[in-house]
Amino acid sequence: MSARGRKKDSGIPQGVVSRLPVYYRYLLELEEQGETRVSSAQLGEGLDFTAAQVRSDLSFFGSFGQQGYGYNVSDLLKQVRNILGLNRVYSMILIGAGNLGKAIASYENFKHMGFKIQAIFDVDTLLLGNHHAGCVIQPVWYLEEYVQKYPTDIAIIATPSSASQEVCDIVVRNGVASIWNFSPVHLNVPDHVLVEHMHLTDSLLRLSFRLNEKWRAEESS
């Protein structure tokens, strides 16, 4: 399962990896605001980490702030961008053109970062030939031929749960190295294939936790 059993090949702890996108978003905002430098204390305050945590996290990437200066925002952003692999373009395919699939394909943020959906597949014959987000929706029975023909970095699976393993098997046996899985089931893949499971529920559970924490605090005060 994606959230478990991840190999720590680079020696970078999972916690640091999971915080990287958060640093990225924050640095992007600072740059947009015209900030040129930032201290570990400011980064920490903005992100709800301690300054020591920030320094420790950033040291994994060989980035060290300067005493009395801090970090150069655009240098640090460039570095985080490179580490996240945002210095190249990714070819993606989307399987499943229901509401979720369509929402993913329409999500503007990915495109600007270099993630391009090249083809969309669906089993629903009523959708076939329709256009969405600049792609023609193709029959899923063309999927195997497509991935044999066109190098694909990431397959996005947004099918109903019952179909996701089958779809996964097709792309994996044709050399797709990574899967972004939106279906709420565990996918079985060989060790060399990466699966990132998008857990919508985790975010909602963090919210319900915080809401209960708030209610408990209000009751006891």
Add this chain to the structure above:
Amino acid sequence: MSARGRKKDSGIPQGVVSRLPVYYRYLLELEEQGETRVSSAQLGEGLDFTAAQVRSDLSFFGSFGQQGYGYNVSDLLKQVRNILGLNRVYSMILIGAGNLGKAIASYENFKHMGFKIQAIFDVDTLLLGNHHAGCVIQPVWYLEEYVQKYPTDIAIIATPSSASQEVCDIVVRNGVASIWNFSPVHLNVPDHVLVEHMHLTDSLLRLSFRLNEKWRAEESS
């Protein structure tokens, strides 16, 4: 912003909070597989944490494994469920019935956990009166009246970015305490309102990081 500046009211570190849903999902799987007990080493292996990390995390909730026995799966699951606030029902409303909104409303996993969408609002007059996931889609100009009349725990915002702050202001000024934000913009809310921002991109960036890490490893071997 939701990912930043969170108050640590309960004294439970953010890292532990963010791992709670992961423990929850894993324990649920163990229970479904008929497992009755689990050691911190097994939990750690399944979740890619050290056994010490697991013991430390669980101790925040007053849960201590027994030497030579470990944890009772159903007891621990019950406890995590309570901490996450899954022992009650949440009334939610959804604003925005585009592809993303519809996908959220159709997501089966929430309902089983007690999160019920009671009403759906949209500005698109073509959608009005349609049914989706058991709710009638209502005009967004009924939103204020609705939240005044019906207690609402969580407002889900799935509108275009340009509309999300306005919608947020309406629900906040009528006492909605928490917002699950799917629009890719920062929402300004008073301190007492909780915002959980659903960052689809973070998950994709973790995948691109891991993919690049894999490519670098392959190149250097």
